[in-house]
Amino acid sequence: MQILDGKTLSVTLQRELADKVDVLLAQGKRPPHLAAVIVGDNPASKVYVGHKIKACNRVGFKSSMITLSSEITQEELLVEIDKLNMDDSIDGYIVQLPLPRHIDPDVITVAVNPSKDVDGFHPVNIGKMAMGLDGFVPATPFGIITMLDRYNITTEGKSVVVLGRSNIVGTPMSILLSRNSKIGNATVTLTHSRTKNLKELLLQADIIVAAIGRNRFVTADMVKEGAIIIDVGINSIPDPSKKSGYRLVGDVDFEHVAEKCAFITPVPGGVGPLTVAALLLNTFKAYQTNEQ
């Protein structure tokens, strides 16, 4: 069994980007600029956005954090989005999800200019991805395919089961792995809460992508020997032995599954850090388009 070390790969990807930024600055050019909008005070969102801003600083990107009250109306948020769309000094931006319940995330996603949509959530970017055209690929799936690529894991002809059909992970992952490209050409089954024969499907999978947000849902009896496991879950469970009183676990029962498989991502330190690196890669791409 080999650990897919997302943390180390994320550091490598960020170092590569930092080198590119150094070259730009030496040429007298401006650095790429990412903005992040955070609405309300969801503690997890604050942590995630904090990671993204810190990563910008590490690679030499400019970053802006726009913190808005949870009381903001949808109309007022749309005005903020419009300002970001018009601001030529910003290459790309994200609106951290989830949003307060009175705001429709789909309305906000569609309002983002697709050329600044470094989250890759806008229908134009999802459509481009589905057609195999160049655009922004959502950060988590982009991080996962980058990891498979860098570890020289081939997907062609393999049987993949994706657990979960979210717009952010499951659905784009199923599109990417089934399209005709280097990391692709797999036979993908997208499963969800209504899937009947889940265990049977999982047991024949060469690759499992678990993204359902259920703590240690995938157990050893659901995984075949030699499978490749990508665990996207980040679930917090009580742990009195920790100072914080909790610890993070994935959607996969790592302790028992790891010994059966060929490759597995740990939680934490697997997919999470790659999501941040992928967002920076998307921002760099937006910058290059702007500076051409």
Ligand code: GUN
């Ligand atoms: N919430 C959970 N994951 C993400 C992400 O990748 N981008 C944004 N904007 N919000 C999220």
